[in-house]
Amino acid sequence: MATPADPTTDTTALRERAEEHLRALAGDSARLREDQWTAIHALVAEHRRALVVQRTGWGKSAVYFVATALRRAEGAGPTVIVSPLLALMRNQIAAAERAGIRAHTINSTNTTAWEQTYAEVAQGRVDVLLVSPERLNNPEFRDRVLPELAAGAGLVVIDEAHCVSDWGHDFRPDYRRIRSLLHDLPDGVPVLATTATANERVTHDVAEQLQAGAERADTLVLRGPLERESLRLGVAELPDPTARLSWLAEHLPDIAGSGIVYTLTVSAAEETARFLNEQGLKVLAYTGRTDPDERRAAEDALLDNRVKALVATSALGMGFDKPDLGFVVHLGAPQSPISYYQQVGRAGRGVDRAEVVLLPGREDVQIWEYFAGLSFPPEDTVRETLAVLAEAEKPLSVAHLETRVDLRRTRLEQMLKVLDVDGAVQRVRGGWVGTGRPWTYDTERYAQVSAAREREQRAMLDYIATDTCRMEFLRRQLDDPEATACGRCDVCTGRYWTTDVDSGRRKAAADHLDRPGTPVAPRRQWPTGMSALSVDLSGKIPENLRAGEGRALGRITDIGWGNELRRVLAEDAPDEPVDERMLQGVVRVLATWGWENRPVGVVAMPSVTRPTLVGDLAARLSSLGRLVPLGSLSYRTDNGPGPRRHNSAMRLEQVYTSLVAGPELQERVAELQASTPGPLLLVDDVVDTGWSLTVGAALLRRAGAPEVLPLTLATTGG
Template sequence: MRGRAPAGTRRGVGPLWYEGSMATTPEPDPTAAPADGGLRERAEAHLRALAGDSARLREDQWTAIHALVADRRRALVVQRTGWGKSAVYFVATALLRAGGAGPTVIVSPLLALMRNQISAAERAGIRARTVNSANTTDWQAVYADVEAGLVDVLLVSPERLNNPEFRDRVLPELAAGAGLVVIDEAHCVSDWGHDFRPDYRRIRSLLLDLPDGVPVLATTATANERVTRDVAEQLRAGADRDETLVLRGPLDRESLHLSVVDLPEPTDRLAWLAEQLPRIPGSGIVYALTVAAAEETARFLAEQGMPVRSYTGQTDPDERRAAEDDLLGDRVKALVATSALGMGFDKPDLGFVVHLGAPSSPISYYQQVGRAGRGVERAEVVLLPGREDTRIWEYFASLSFPPEETVRRTIDALAQEGGPLSVARLETRVDLRRSRLEQMLKVLDVDGAVRRVRGGWEATGRAWSYDAERYEAVAKARETEQRAMLDYISLDACRMEFLRRQLDDPEATACGRCDNCTGRTWETGVDPGRRDAAAAHLDRPGVVVEPRRQWPTGMDTLGVSLSGRIKPELQAAPGRALGRFTDIGWGNELRALLAEDAPEAPVGDHVLQGLVRVLASWDWERRPVGAVAMPSLTRPRMINDLAGRLCSLGRLTPVGSLDYRSPEGPGPRRHNSAMRLAQVHGALVPGDGLAEAMADLQAATPGPVLLIDDHTDTGWSLTVGAAILRGLGAPAVLPLTLATTGG
């Protein structure tokens, strides 16, 4: 295996490996007799090819490599970011391949991480290929190269493990011929972990199919004792030999300087960012809790003249790659990102990580701040907590594993079908949002209750029990993590020691670097002009509400004869919302205004003037001539008053309102598209006199009408309402809501 050392080293941190600095250990005694037939010497030689002539294996690195290569064991390495976990599996790969073993299979969770791993392998002379959702056209060629022995490392996304073709045709051959299996970011295996991913649980099937003697390595930087025990136990699947070897090391990061800056108002936090980021050396990451917050913050910083880009799970893949390259090349000061930029992004000289809002877990926080300071002596880590953080945590907590009744209904629906059901058709039988339904199916697949096949999912008929005790315990563990994060924010002791203790690091001690240890804190005052600019930015109203253009699949199952594309003559036009519930600026006010326990009353002047500004900036093709109110069982006064006031201010004709067919309305709110559409399709009707008023309006002053509601979630109420109004003669319907869910 040939490779070249990195171009240089940084003062005080030693030679660089692609994961970060590789600290040196004392030279082995040159007079000692070689152990294991010179295995360590060959391992050291491979490491020098990877990381430079001065690199030496850490003792735990050597212990792991020896266990994998000489003893063919299963090992779990829990070490801090930048410690050199990837060096273990690349050196082990080189040694195993030299001995005639098959290729290493690495299960890797993110495309960014795969890109870095392939790049590192190439520098080391290791032939690496990948199979993931972004290179489907290359799969057959990759499989052929593996069979021909032309691949040393195959990186596989966990989602591929249950792709029917991959699972049934490719995976058995890989398992039979693998020389080493590596599970990167192994904390994702455990539902106790902060970043559990159901697809990772499928690794158990891979392990069960491995021939005896194939070594397995799992690596992570973020696992407490409970997660470590869980992962170690799962690694033993199919093994009949030794217990999993667990190697845990201290988790201090000597370059990180942790601080908390408590600024109560969003305007102050944005102004602080714009003022302080240019003063921090280097480039870095600003993390936000939601897509909306990341995009909003990036726009403000760009308006303030700072070169930044947003990076979220909704960013186009090519744009994400370009954004990563811009940060790596120091062409931007920062990426303003959600957790989509996390595991796998490697920039050794990242100078700072700032959080605009606190993650719900100190373990997750530790992982994200670990992006910084791998190859520099000092990196700033700043947390700017927000009052809205706990509400955002509550939302994500609501996406936990569904109750037993819902799970049973899903299994029964699949069993009764007698054949595969797509997720879209399953939605007509189970009231879960698609993302949550898919996640539940993945868990049930791992548990053996269902199976993914061509055409969808099917029940296996195997007995399955709902582990309520475990699910409840996991939920309580999440609540404990949230309380710990609040404790971190108000902490008056060492912050790094606190994070290390959350990860059960037995060597945790005061770092001597954080704000509490040193007494040095950030300036909290901001320039009044900058604060005014932030306030103006956050007060800027208006979010586009895209119309629905396609009816959900399988509506006939619910007795609704709608399918395919929504006819253009029935579609709504693109609408507007004053803001998102997740916005930094309008979000807090809208959440309070529309909370379940909020009083039912007309909106205040600030909200009304915000909607007026939305209307003033709306780039419609034709100005609306009238307004129609949506019906509401909880806020009829608010919506009807709002429609009337907007008509008065905008010189529009009040046309009337839609109504519900029965006093009960559509019934309890359904959460997925199909069931929500079935509800509102059968419930919405024109209100008294609406048809006549619409005909009179279009005869006198033909033009579009506004359709006014308090908020939109799935979008189907507005879609059905717009179709009714189009049927009554409206040439266009422009939805206008106070709030929209999302981001």
């Protein structure tokens, strides 16, 4: 008769093997933390679903790599890791390979390798497959590859799991697709979700979603203290962008190591990087607009300490792993203490001391409001979208939906992803279709999420002003029950960063921020599907009708001119003549334009909201530049094109059917070109979609202008 196995002996042997794998991964001195072991045991021995909420640098990736090694030794299939960022994937693959774990990735940058990867998975030659959340709803991947992966997976890991919850600070609709993946898993496949930034509400929501399709009703939640003993938190309140830039140039060289300077906008990152380089600091900009190869090179430069800092937007976020990162400085406050905690958590993982400094700006709240337009659309817009899809005879692309639903593309795509997760629509080859399933607009939940965002913004302002421990404040925002005063931050120690800046550096920063001018790229292609709006435009815009490259005084999100532009162009701002400083800025834009042929005349765009501002700007530029004032384009009706449309196709239809070059304007243009041929300036207050200026330029080109150069006060780009 066989003797029953001793569970204690089995557990001891399993832990010994787990420790061996950890040492292969992290070095001979590495030892499992108790919560790490608890999670590994739950996954490997009990095949449970677990959520680990632990601070950055705690070792969450060690849990799933060790569990992978143990599961593979048992003959289980590969681990599937849903991971949000390419930077995270690259770091994780490198870590896995050091431990002898064969890892591959499927993402948008390696499409040519997908088939080979699928074949190697089928042959059992892949231990870990990392997949971006967006890939989960790619029709081919979802229908052909995902079912096989789910059926054969030995472990499923959801990294940065707070993204699953719309209560989280970085909710991503694609992550909600994971619920369907979990529901379809065979019985007994363990699941691990990990995050460093989840409060109690998010933790509960994610744990509940992890139960989809599970035999056991409970998710194991391992939540640890969020203290980061290496971080020295501080705030330096400076009066204006000039002071903040000069502070950076003066103090970054004195902070040990290399690090990250976070900004709120793309334009701020690029502008700050240019200034710091001018001041002799070697830094690189890193944003969502940065080329992927340049991003990778920038990450490597920071990892190798070949630059002092990356000046980055939140595009450099989850998963970037540099243990000796010496500082994180924020030029402007994020909207949430939780996202702030996550970003500062990049620093000080492998060093005893790392500086964390917030340089808040008075304009931060304005920038938060500017980016606040990505909330879930109102019910009538959603219902309209569902009706359009229901009536369509074939799948509709996002471009075609834009001709029928008044949402910007990014917001439309976000809405479709949420509806897809809710089962109301489905992405298929060729676009989107309606499923016909009943769908309810959860007004109460959307309102509660919006209210939660507003509370987070108020809490961020409270963090700046707090007279108690800053680390304790952040930990309490994350509902850490062990939050206590850290004894290291500026409030605890009474040692605050100086706000004094060298007058020479301040002048250099002022001169830098005062440089006016940003390019405005011309539209080159009409939107797809304009025939659905009874507009006969398609394909490339003919060169003989195209606008030239334009200029704007600045981006509305700039940290220099942006402050003044946001004030002048605010919805409640009075319509007044352009002020002298702004006018002189535009004159300097003209002086440094570098055009091949100097303009000979000025035309104003018609404006329903700011006719005085635009008309005055055009008239004064005519006078100062000795250019012929030709008047203005006009609208067919006094009300202009009507209530502003938000997306590209509908805005073009509005402008195309309402904007005209009247007979008198056409005659003036023809007379000027006959006597003094040359380009025309086309003046407006702000360029957003670009279609008003595109159509205006085409009208003037038809009237005989050889070139039309748009000139605006602001562009919304960046």
